[in-house]
Amino acid sequence: MNTTNNYRWRKFVDQIMRGSTIVATGCAVIPLIAIIGYVLTLGASALSVQFFTDVYQPPNMAKAATDGTTPAFDPNDPFAGIGIPTDGSAPADGSTPAEASVYAGGPVGGVLHGIIGTLIITGMGLLFALPIGVFAGIYLSEFRNERYSTIVRFCCDVLSGSPSIVAGVVIYVLVVIRNKEFSAVAGSLALMILMIPIVTRTTEEMLKLVPESMREAARGLGAPTWYSTFTVIIPAALPGIVTGVMLAFARGAGETAPLILTVLGSNVISTDLFAPMASLPLLAYRYTESPYPGENTLAWGSAFVLMMLVLIMNILVRVATRSRAGANR
Amino acid sequence: MAKQQHAESWSNGKSVLRHGDVPFRVGTVVLASCVVGLVIAMGAIMFVSSSEARNAFGWDVLFGQVWNPVVTDVAQPTFGAWPSVRGTLLSSLVAIVIAAPLALGIGIFLAELCPPQLSTPLSFLVELLAAIPSVIYGVWGVFVFVPFFNEVFSKPVSETVGDYIPWLAGPVATGRGIMVTGIVMAIMILPTIASLTRDVLRLVPNTQREAMLAVGATRWETIWLAVVPYARAGVIGAVMLGLGRALGETMAATLLIGNSQRISESLFAPATTAASLVANELTNSVSSLHESALITVAFALFGITLALNLGARLMIWYVDRGMAGGRS
Numbered sequence: 051m052n053t054t055n056n057y058r059w060r061k062f063v064d065q066i067m068r069g070s071t072i073v074a075t076g077c078a079v080i081p082l083i084a085i086i087g088y089v090l091t092l093g094a095s096a097l098s099v100q101f102f103t104d105v106y107q108p109p110n111m112a113k114a115a116t117d118g119t120t121p122a123f124d125p126n127d128p129f130a131g132i133g134i135p136t137d138g139s140a141p142a143d144g145s146t147p148a149e150a151s152v153y154a155g156g157p158v159g160g161v162l163h164g165i166i167g168t169l170i171i172t173g174m175g176l177l178f179a180l181p182i183g184v185f186a187g188i189y190l191s192e193f194r195n196e197r198y199s200t201i202v203r204f205c206c207d208v209l210s211g212s213p214s215i216v217a218g219v220v221i222y223v224l225v226v227i228r229n230k231e232f233s234a235v236a237g238s239l240a241l242m243i244l245m246i247p248i249v250t251r252t253t254e255e256m257l258k259l260v261p262e263s264m265r266e267a268a269r270g271l272g273a274p275t276w277y278s279t280f281t282v283i284i285p286a287a288l289p290g291i292v293t294g295v296m297l298a299f300a301r302g303a304g305e306t307a308p309l310i311l312t313v314l315g316s317n318v319i320s321t322d323l324f325a326p327m328a329s330l331p332l333l334a335y336r337y338t339e340s341p342y343p344g345e346n347t348l349a350w351g352s353a354f355v356l357m358m359l360v361l362i363m364n365i366l367v368r369v370a371t372r373s374r375a376g377a378n379r
Numbered sequence: 380m381a382k383q384q385h386a387e388s389w390s391n392g393k394s395v396l397r398h399g400d401v402p403f404r405v406g407t408v409v410l411a412s413c414v415v416g417l418v419i420a421m422g423a424i425m426f427v428s429s430s431e432a433r434n435a436f437g438w439d440v441l442f443g444q445v446w447n448p449v450v451t452d453v454a455q456p457t458f459g460a461w462p463s464v465r466g467t468l469l470s471s472l473v474a475i476v477i478a479a480p481l482a483l484g485i486g487i488f489l490a491e492l493c494p495p496q497l498s499t500p501l502s503f504l505v506e507l508l509a510a511i512p513s514v515i516y517g518v519w520g521v522f523v524f525v526p527f528f529n530e531v532f533s534k535p536v537s538e539t540v541g542d543y544i545p546w547l548a549g550p551v552a553t554g555r556g557i558m559v560t561g562i563v564m565a566i567m568i569l570p571t572i573a574s575l576t577r578d579v580l581r582l583v584p585n586t587q588r589e590a591m592l593a594v595g596a597t598r599w600e601t602i603w604l605a606v607v608p609y610a611r612a613g614v615i616g617a618v619m620l621g622l623g624r625a626l627g628e629t630m631a632a633t634l635l636i637g638n639s640q641r642i643s644e645s646l647f648a649p650a651t652t653a654a655s656l657v658a659n660e661l662t663n664s665v666s667s668l669h670e671s672a673l674i675t676v677a678f679a680l681f682g683i684t685l686a687l688n689l690g691a692r693l694m695i696w697y698v699d700r701g702m703a704g705g706r707s
Contacts, residue, residue, distance in 0.1 A: 064597035068492055074484025075493075075501065078573065081566045082508045085519050092522075185410035193407070202411045204692065205418040211620065211688040212421075212681055213627020215654045219677040220421045222661060223428045227670075232662075243421075246414060276403030304512025307629035310658050331514045331630075338518050338634060346522065353518045360510050368503060 086357070093354020096347045100160050106317040106328075107159030109342050157347040163319045163328040164352060170321065171234050171313060171329055172302045175241030179298065183246045184291065187253025192279060194258075210247035217243040218308030226312055234320075234327040237313035244305055245298040252294025256287040293367040300363035304356050306331040330356055425678040431671035432458060440675045446640050448660070448669045456665075458672035462640050464679075466557060466650035470632065471625040473561025473646070478569045478625075479618050483607075485569070486576025486614070491602050502574065509570035517634035520563045525635065528562070529554035533647050541645075548645040555637035558646040563631050568621035575620060579613030579698055580606060616694030623687040627680055629654040653680055 186206070190199050221240040226232055260283050268278030284291070309315075314326040315336065330352050337349035432440050436458060443459015450456050485505065489498055529551060537549030583606050591605040607614065637649020638659055651659075653676045664670040 060597050060600065064599040067599040067603070071484040071488035071492060074481045075488045077481050078485050078505060078508070078566075078569050079501075082504060084523070085508075085511065085516070085566075088519055088523050089515060182410050182413045185407050186414050189407035189411035193404075198408070199411075202414055204689075205415045207688055207692055208418050208685055209414065211623050212684050213629060213654055215627065215629045215657055216421065216425075216677055216681045216684075219657060219661065219674060220424050223424055223674065243417060246417070250414065274400045274403075276399040279403070300510065304514065306512070306514040307633075307654070307658055311661055314662065331512060334514050334518055335630065335634070338521050349518055350522070353515045356512055357515055360512065361507065364507055364510050 086361075089350070089353050089357045092347075092350045093357065096157055096351030097354065098157075098160075101157070101348070101351050102160060102165070103162055104160030105163045105319055109158055109344060157344040157351070159348070161328075161330060161333050161348060161352055161355075163316065164330040164333040165355070166319055166321070167234070167313075167316070167328040168303050168330040170323070171237045171309070171327060172241060172299055174234070174238035174323070175245055175302050176295065176299055178238060178242040179245035179249055180295070182242075183249025183298070184253050186246070186250040187257065187291075188279060188284075190250065190254040191257035192275065192283075206247045206250050209243060210251070213307075214244055214305050215307040215311070217241075218311035221308065222311040229324075231324065232312060232314035232326045233324045234313060235323050237309050237327070237329070240308035240312045241302040241305060244308070245302050248298040248301055249294055252297065253287075253291050256290030256294065257283060259290065260286045289370055293370045296363045297367050300360045303359055304331055306335050310335070422678075422681065425674055425681060429671055429675035429678050431668055432675045433671075435668060436672070440672050441679055444642070446656075448665050450665065456669065458669065460653065460656065460672070460676050462642050463651045463653045463656040463676065465642065466636060467626055467652040467654070467680075469646070469650070470557050470561045470564060470636065470652060471622060473558060474564035474568060474625040475618065475622050477562060477565035478572060478621060481565075482569050482572035482576055482617070482621070483614065485573040486580055486617075487602055487607070489573070489577040490580035491606065492598070502577065505570045505573055507570075508566070509574070513567065513628060513630040514634075516563055516567055517631045520559065520631060520635045524563060525554045525559050528559055533558065537645070537647055541647075545644045546646050549647065551647045553637065553649075554647075555635055555649055556645075556647045557636065557650050560632050560636040560652070561646075563635055564625045564628055567628065567631065568624050571624055572617045572621040575617035575695070576610075576614050579610040579617065579695065582613070582698065583609045610698055612694040613698035616691040616698075619687050619691040619694070623684045623691070626687075627654055627684050628652075629658050633658050653677075 186202060190203060190206075193199055217240045220243070221236050225236040225239060229236075264282055264286060265278060268282045269275075273282070309329050309332050313329055313332065315332045316326045316328040318328075320327050334349050334352035334356065337345040337352065340346060340349070436443060439459050441459075441464055442461050443457065444461050445457045445459050446462060447454070448456050448458070489502055489505075493501065533551040533554055533556075534549075536547055537551050541548040587605045587609050588601050591601040596604065632652045633655035636652055636655060638651050638655060639649035640651060641648075643650065657673050657677050657680075661670065661673045664673060
């Protein structure tokens with residue numbers, strides 16, 4: 051009798067704990083679906099042609115620009131418009147509700163400057179990171195038994211584990227203070243620090259996936275290590291390396307903290323690499339803190355574009371690496 | 380000898396081919412050393428440029444109670460980052476208390492209990508969560524989670540039990556504070572811990588499970604008494620990596636914590652974190668001493684995450700090695 055009870059109790063605990071792991075998994079999946087769902091629905095509703103083709107517009111100026119009227123109040127007067135309710139109801143001071151809609155209205159302007167800036171800054175950062183990352187990856191894979199490779203690998207982990215703001219601080223001290231100017235190049239250098247470990251580790255992993263027999267075959271034909279690396283091993287691992295580079299681009303495009311300290315942001319389209327530049331994550335950050343509901347909508351739109359970039363890159367990487375791993379088996 | 384002849388006949392006059400190995404090796408080693416050099420340079424740059432504040436205040440830069448960069452006629456600026464250090468520690472504590480048990484559950488489910496056809500998409504979903512930029516968590520937190528959490532949890536709790544427990548006390552205003560930041564951080568670090576936990580649990584050799592099942596243990600007893608203890612060091616390492624991520628998290632914290640230098644006992648009150656302090660003030664620093672103090676804070680963050688990484692890697696490496704030995 052006692053044994054039966056004991057068994058029942060153990061069975062009970064087993065069921066409860068196994069159930070609780072399912073609950074835990076649900077707890078992780080629910081916020082994921084909530085975040086992706088909110089960004090996709092609210093973000094998609096913020097999208098328009100103007101969103102992708104226009105730059106920043108001050109709210110009341112844009113209102114005047116779209117319906118041809120004069121601005122509701124002087125844009126240079128910091129106290130103009132104070133006291134107008136933000137919910138679109140009639141203002142208490144007797145002005146027309148049209149003026150109130152300046153605050154309550156939908157999004158004005160777009161984020162073209164941010165998209166261009168993000169592409170330039172992240173692309174340039176990737177260019178800086180590529181040679182170091184790829185060659186460090188080759189070193190880690192092809193000379194993997196050397197003691198020094200352990201140190202390189204650890205430093206890679208330190209770079210990928212250190213907070214992104216630290217990269218911003220270092221470049222701020224090194225570049226921004228010295229040049230007395232925030233610049234796109236400084237942002238690219240900060241992103242380079244964050245991208246190097248990703249490129250290095252994916253290159254290493256992908257080169258390690260290349261079967262040892264291919265290296266042996268090349269060696270058997272008398273090819274020196276460097277020749278077989280560049281003509282046999284890297285071509286075999288190229289799709290994997292490319293996906294790693296895409297992953298690094300996605301990660302860099304979403305980084306915000308280092309850009310606050312290095313790029314600063316801008317409201318116009320700028321291609322001057324040695325001047326402050328706009329960037330999509332920076333816009334998402336600033337528009338989130340904005341008091342204008344229209345700009346909050348733009349923040350959702352920016353988040354949507356960033357999220358799509360990350361999701362598409364990750365799914366592409368997933369598909370690419372799966373077929374590669376399958377081909378090698 | 381024969382090998383050498385073969386190599387020569389193969390490369391037939393292309394001496395570059397034969398002598399390419401030395402430059403190749405030197406080139407890869409030099410570029411790989413850039414990674415090492417970068418880490419050392421980062422530490423050195425922050426160490427040097429933080430010296431002004433360290434010389435002026437010593438450890439008080441991190442543990443002093445008052446952070447006041449403003450120069451007035453009556454008061455000198457003082458830099459004590461304790462409010463932000465405290466905010467970082469508390470919000471990360473909230474995050475890790477929520478995330479660690481959940482992540483362990485997810486890791487166990489994905490590695491041990493989940494049917495294989497569900498495991499791959501679930502793992503992918505969990506990893507996707509890790510790839511979403513932190514500013515998106517911030518945007519979502521500000522517009523969706525904070526208002527929701529405010530109504531559902533913060534206000535009711537602070538109005539009822541808040542009178543008796545000081546760290547749950549009200550009043551709750553905008554809702555931004557340590558608690559919401561910690562919860563959003565928990566969502567952010569969950570995938571990191573969960574996927575690493577799953578990986579180390581999968582490394583546990585099947586002999587462990589079979590031996591336990593053979594003596595009549597239930598599924599859960601097998602997992603809890605034979606599998607998890609075997610991978611204990613790896614699980615702790617995973618939690619440490621997650622903690623490192625929470626400590627250094629900038630954007631979500633900056634948007635959600637309220638950025639207030641006042642120390643309040645309540646978890647619902649606005650506070651600030653070390654990373655958001657640096658993000659908010661470094662570009663607006665009013666003096667070189669202010670700048671130096673902020674760099675000291677960043678340097679401390681770098682040091683802590685470096686130590687956590689070292690510890691975590693050692694733990695995971697230990698599990699990996701121990702298991703390879705066990706298998707052979």
